[in-house]
Amino acid sequence: MDDVKLVTPQTDVSRRGFVVMSSLAAGFALAVQPVQAQTQISTDTNGLEAGEVSIPTSSGPIPAYRAQPQGGKNLPLVLVVQEIFGVHEHIKDVCRRFAKLGYCAIAVEHFARQGNVANATMEQIRPIVAAVPDAQVMSDLDAAVAFAKASGAVDTSKLAITGFCWGGRVTWLYAAHNPAVKAGIAWYGRVVGDKTPLQPAHPIDVADKIKAPVLGLYGGADQGIPVASLDQLKAALGVGTKSEFVVYPDAPHAFHADYRPSYREAAAKDGWTRLVAWLKANGVA
Numbered sequence: 001m002d003d004v005k006l007v008t009p010q011t012d013v014s015r016r017g018f019v020v021m022s023s024l025a026a027g028f029a030l031a032v033q034p035v036q037a038q039t040q041i042s043t044d045t046n047g048l049e050a051g052e053v054s055i056p057t058s059s060g061p062i063p064a065y066r067a068q069p070q071g072g073k074n075l076p077l078v079l080v081v082q083e084i085f086g087v088h089e090h091i092k093d094v095c096r097r098f099a100k101l102g103y104c105a106i107a108v109e110h111f112a113r114q115g116n117v118a119n120a121t122m123e124q125i126r127p128i129v130a131a132v133p134d135a136q137v138m139s140d141l142d143a144a145v146a147f148a149k150a151s152g153a154v155d156t157s158k159l160a161i162t163g164f165c166w167g168g169r170v171t172w173l174y175a176a177h178n179p180a181v182k183a184g185i186a187w188y189g190r191v192v193g194d195k196t197p198l199q200p201a202h203p204i205d206v207a208d209k210i211k212a213p214v215l216g217l218y219g220g221a222d223q224g225i226p227v228a229s230l231d232q233l234k235a236a237l238g239v240g241t242k243s244e245f246v247v248y249p250d251a252p253h254a255f256h257a258d259y260r261p262s263y264r265e266a267a268a269k270d271g272w273t274r275l276v277a278w279l280k281a282n283g284v285a
Contacts, residue, residue: 024052024063024092024109025118029085031125032260040259043096050096055108057143064108064144065092067099068153076158076284077148079141079174080107081167083257084129086117090259091164101276102285104154106144110137110170129166133198137170138177145180158182160284162275163189165254168216172203172233175212183282184214185275188222188253191233204229207236214243215278217271219251219264246274 028035050067065087068075078098082091087109098105111117113136115128141161148154160183163171168189175184191203203210218230230245237243248255248267255264256271279285 021063021109021112021116022061024065024087025116027089028259029088029117030119031117031122032085032088032257035259036261036263039263039265040090041093041097043093043100045096048096048099050092050099053106053147055106055140055143055147057140059113062109062112062140062143063087064106064147065095066104066106067092067095068104069099069102072102072104072153074155075102075104075153076160076279077145077154077156078103078105078279078284079144079159079161079163080105081141081161081163081170081174082107082110083165083167083254084117084125086111088118090257097272104148104151106148108140108144110140130196131198134170134173134200138174141170141174142178145178156180158284160184160279160282163187164256165189169203172210172214172216173201173206175214176203176206176209179211181212183279183284184212185278186214186216187256187271188218188225189216190225190229191216192229204233204236207233207238210237210241210243212242213278213282215274216243216245217256217274218245218247219253219255219267220247220249221251222253224253246271 049070053066054061055064087107091107095105114131117125149156161171161174162185164187168186171184171186175181193202251264251267252262254262256268
């Protein structure tokens with residue numbers, strides 16, 4: 001499983017008044033090499049405005065990747081939340097896929113203040129991810145929405161969020177945090193877990209605040225996310241919830257990651273088709 005069990009770091013990262021990463025890394029993260037080229041999907045930039053942008057925040061600018069149709073106006077916005085490997089080529093490609101469908105997609109580098117995971121090993125990634133406060137992540141996503149609105153090309157009343165692994169958990173949390181979210185799609189994100197001062201709640205703990213419909217896409221063979229935990233979240237969401245869950249019985253964790261051995265084409269394509277339909281059905285199109 002890619003998602004790490006978060007532990008409280010020994011250093012006080014709240015006193016770091018600087019950005020470790022001033023720009024996004026190129027290519028794929030070191031920890032996911034070698035890339036499975038035979039299954040990797042590559043989306044071109046024809047007809048798109050695609051590339052790195054700088055998102056203003058209260059603690060300084062952070063890098064992000066944005067893709068949208070050239071000259072687009074009143075574009076719906078999708079926030080794309082990374083795995084633990086940062087905003088590398090796969091996450092950028094997902095943004096371009098959304099742009100080809102007529103969306104503005106923005107992926108913020110959420111680990112920018114804590115460290116650069118692009119050239120890190122899994123052992124080095126774990127303490128970096130553990131040092132990222134949920135409050136910081138929520139604030140940075142809010143900043144991305146404000147940035148998109150200020151561009152004049154985006155209709156932020158049509159706001160959605162999707163995320164993978166670490167970002168799948170964040171998807172649920174942000175749906176609870178921001179009542180303006182109209183739809184969410186969480187790909188194999190943890191819904192229960194141990195709490196820390198920096199990660200004080202999990203999706204099950206904020207279920208009563210999740211009003212937007214969230215589509216949860218999970219693998220039945222995921223060794224790190226038991227199906228029973230999804231049942232717990234379903235119960236916490238209540239009988240009136242608009243959220244839904246799809247479990248692919250034979251799919252492992254990270255089944256959408258087309259650049260890795262965990263990729264399962266049938267589940268990934270079905271999930272993406274459901275995602276597109278989910279956005280349209282909930283007014284984000």
